[in-house]
Amino acid sequence: MKQYPLAKPHIGKKEERAVLEVLRSGVLSMGPKVEAFEKRFARFVGTKYAVAVSSGTAGLHLALIGANIGHGDEVITTPFSFIASANAILYVGARPVFVDVDPVTYNMDPKNIEAAITSKTKAILVVHILGQAASMNAICAIARKHNLKIVEDACESIGATYKVGKKLEQTVGTFGESAVFAFYPNKQMTTGEGGMIVTNDQKLDALFRSLRNQGRSADMNWLEHQRLGYNYRLDEMSAALGLVQLQNIETCIRERQKIATWYQEFLSPYSACVTPPATAAENTHTWFVYTVLLPKDVSREKVMKRLEAEGIATKPYLPSIHLFSFYREQFGFSPGNFPVSELVSNRALALPLYIGLKKTEIAFIVKKLITCISK
Numbered sequence: 001m002k003q004y005p006l007a008k009p010h011i012g013k014k015e016e017r018a019v020l021e022v023l024r025s026g027v028l029s030m031g032p033k034v035e036a037f038e039k040r041f042a043r044f045v046g047t048k049y050a051v052a053v054s055s056g057t058a059g060l061h062l063a064l065i066g067a068n069i070g071h072g073d074e075v076i077t078t079p080f081s082f083i084a085s086a087n088a089i090l091y092v093g094a095r096p097v098f099v100d101v102d103p104v105t106y107n108m109d110p111k112n113i114e115a116a117i118t119s120k121t122k123a124i125l126v127v128h129i130l131g132q133a134a135s136m137n138a139i140c141a142i143a144r145k146h147n148l149k150i151v152e153d154a155c156e157s158i159g160a161t162y163k164v165g166k167k168l169e170q171t172v173g174t175f176g177e178s179a180v181f182a183f184y185p186n187k188q189m190t191t192g193e194g195g196m197i198v199t200n201d202q203k204l205d206a207l208f209r210s211l212r213n214q215g216r217s218a219d220m221n222w223l224e225h226q227r228l229g230y231n232y233r234l235d236e237m238s239a240a241l242g243l244v245q246l247q248n249i250e251t252c253i254r255e256r257q258k259i260a261t262w263y264q265e266f267l268s269p270y271s272a273c274v275t276p277p278a279t280a281a282e283n284t285h286t287w288f289v290y291t292v293l294l295p296k297d298v299s300r301e302k303v304m305k306r307l308e309a310e311g312i313a314t315k316p317y318l319p320s321i322h323l324f325s326f327y328r329e330q331f332g333f334s335p336g337n338f339p340v341s342e343l344v345s346n347r348a349l350a351l352p353l354y355i356g357l358k359k360t361e362i363a364f365i366v367k368k369l370i371t372c373i374s375k
Contacts, residue, residue, distance in 0.1 A: 001309055002313045003311045004275045004311055004312045004313060004348075004352040004355070004357075004361070004365060005313050005352060006186070006289075006313040006314065006315055006350060006351075006352055006353075007289070007352070008185075008354040008355075008356070009171065009185040009186075009187035009190045009354075010212050010248075010252060010354070010355040010356070010372060011190075012244075014244045014247075015241050015244045015245065015362075017278050018103065018240040018241060018243065018244045019237050019240050019241055021240065022023075022236045022237050022240045023237065024217055025236075026270045028235060028236050028237065029183055029233060029235050029236055030210040030233065030236075031064045031212075031237035031341065032137060032235045032236075033236045033237075033240045033243065034052050034233075034236060034239040035241050036239070036243060037052055037234075037239040037242045037246070038050040038051060038052050038196070039179075039312045040243060040246055041196050041198070041242075041246060042198060042247065043160050043304040044113050044246060045171055045173045045174065045179075045181075045198050046099065046171050046173075046174050047174060047179075047198040047199060047200050047293060048199070048200045048202070048205075049198065049199050049200065049201075049204075049205035049211055050196050050197075050198045051196065051197045051198075051208040052194065052195075052206060052233075052234035052239060052242075053194070053195045053196065053197060053208075053212050053232045053233070053234060054193060054194060054195070054212075054231075054234055054303065055165070055182065055184075055193055055194065055195045055232075056084060056153075056155040056180055056181065056182025056184070056195035056234060057084040057087070057088060057182075057195070058181075058195060058212070058230070058232040059155075059180035059181070059182070059195040059196065059197045059232075060084060060085060060088035060125075060151075060155075060180050061088045061091045061092070061206075061211065061230070061232075062151060062196070062197060062207075062208050062211050062230075062232065063087065063088075063178040063179070063197055064088055064091070064092045064123075064125075064151060065092060065125050065206055065207075065211060066093070066177075066178055066199075066204045066209065067151055067177060068121070068122075068212075069092050069094045069122055069123055069177070070092055070093055070094065071092075071093035071094070072093075072094070072120060073092075073093075073094040073095070073120055073122040073123075073126070074095045074096075074097045074118060074120040074121045074122065075089045075093060075094050075095070075096055075097065075121070075122065075123045075125050075331055076097045076098075076099060076108075076113055076116050076117070076121060076123070076124045076125070076148075077089065077096050077097070077099075077108070077124070077125040077127065078098065078099065078101055078107070078127050078129070078345075079098040079101075079320045079321045079322045079323075079337075079338050079341045080101045080104075080106050080127075080129060080318060080320055080341040080344060080345065081127045081153070081318065081321060082155070082156075082318060083321055083324065084155075085125060085127050085153045085321075086098075086321045086327070086342040088125075090126065094122070095120075095123075095331075096321075097116050097118075097121070098321070098322050098333075098338055098341075099112035099113055099115075099116050099338075100112050100339065100340045100341055101129075101305070101338070101341050101344070102135070102338050103277045103340050103343075103344075104131070104280060105132055105134070105135075105217065105278070105280050105283070106129050106130060106299060106341075106344055107127070107128065107129050107132070107133070107134035107135065108126060108127065108134050108135075108139070109115075109135075109340070110135050110139050110142060113139065113142050114142060114146075116374075117146055117148075119344075120255075121146070121148060122144070122148065122188075123148055123150065123151055124139060124143055124148055124149070124150050124151075125151050125152075125153060126139055126150060126151070126175070126176065127152065127153040127156075127260075128150065128152065128153065128154050128157035128159070128160060128172045129156060129318075130156055130157070130282040130288050130291060130317075131156060131157050131160060131188075131281075131285050131287045131288040131289070132157060132160050132279070132280065132284075132285045132286070133157065133160050133161065133162035133172045133282075133283050134171070134277060135162075135244060135280075135282075136162050136164065136175050136358075137162075137164060138196075139175075139351075146339060148264050148333060149176070149177055149306055150176035150177065151174060151176050151177065151178055151179070151180075152172060152173055152174060152176040152178070152179035152180065153179075153180055154172040154173045154179050154180060154181050154255035154290075155180060155181055155182035155187070155195070156182075156187070156288040157286060157288065158172075158181050158187070158188050158189065158193075158249065158253075158283055158286060159171070159188065159249060159250070159253050159284075159286045160172045160283065160285065160286045161283070161284040162282055162283060162284075163281075163282035163283070165279045169174070169284070171284045172199050174198075174323070176205065176208075177199065178193060178197055178198065178199040178201070178204055178208075179197070179198050179199070180194045180196070180197050180198075180290075181195060181198070182194070182196075183195060183196075183245075186288075186289075187243070187288060188249065188252060188253055188256060188286055188287075188288060189245040189246060189248075189249050189252060190241070190242075190245060191234070191238040191241050191242040192235065192237075192238050192241065192243070193246045194237065194239075194242065195234075200364055208217055209230060210226065210227060211227070211229045211230060211232070212229070212230065212231075212232040212233055213229060213232075213233055214227055214229040214230065214231060215227040215229025215230075216229065221338075227267070233269075246356060247318055248336075252355060253286045253287075255355045256287040256353065256355065257285065257286070257287060258328065259287070259290070259353055259355075259357050259362060260277075260285070260353070262359050262363075263351065263362055263366065264276055264292055266362060266363050266366040266367075267292070267366055270366075270370050273295055273370070273373050273374070274292050274293070274294060274295070274370070275292060275293035275368065276292055277290065277291055277292065278361070281314055283366040284365075288354060289291070289317055289350045289353055290350065290351050290352075290353040291317045291346045291348045291349065291350045291351070292348070292349055293344065293348055293349075293371065294347045294348075294349055295373065296347060298373055300304060300316065300346075300347065300349060301370045302372075303349065303369070303373060304316075304349070306368075306372040306375070307369065307372055310368045312351075312352065312353075312368055312369075313352060314349050314350060314351060315349070316345070316348060316349065317348050317349070317350035318345060318348070320338060320341045320342050320345040322337055322341075323342070323345075327374075334361045351365060351369070352365060
């Protein structure tokens, strides 16, 4: 039986040669590959600076430090996200204030933001979820009105764009004072582990470089440390892999978009029993995952087990952060606080999405999905 994993990195001979070249060079950390990766990534996103770090989570931590968020502050964000976005707020001693999500894109719904703003609110941590941008025109207007900083979690949405005007598009990662991307193996591109902070602020760039390297001074003097820092560096092998992956990122995104189109085609006759994901009119989607909503009277667990028996991997995507036990215990959250997020969390199912899937295979996966639902 053929197996269909949920995700699979797209690694070729060029990536293998690039990593082997680094291994043979003997320069495995703090070398030229990281610097080259940063420069190329900044050009791709459209920012002045990019700082490579060990993970997207590490990047979010440093971005919030850079935004001067600390104890007693509040940061507005979404409960429908990977837990790292909210955890990073806790890392700096601040409180995550969740607002419910849009039922179409599953991104933070701007209509809910202003009611959550208090005198302690210092920033909005925007998460561009699953491969498409949040409603940045409205969010940026609210931030300007209330003098709030914007930090973007673009870890799942590299290359996604948002239409800020009739003919003007803007790439995620260019709206806030800083933004973070991640390169875990299930992402649109990978470095194994790893992440990138981007910014147009030279002072923030220098701060992030110091913080990722144990707080070392700007002139990089050996063992000269100016501030509390962290070991959040990216190694040379990962950067070499990232350089090659970045060369092909636009092609890889197009392939993922093509696969998503096949899913849409084969699912369209069954809209009464399964809801495919939607893309907002102002967005270009880059498809981190492909997530459908199951009917409320269908057991997701049974569907998953039956698909697993057919060799098809699936996963609930995503749990709502506020209902994790330690968030409930610390902040008193309970079911019903954010009903749209909870509805999506309870019914969403991610289907296989990776480069190499054929149209006939997508037809097979959809056929098995519909059969499982009907049973």
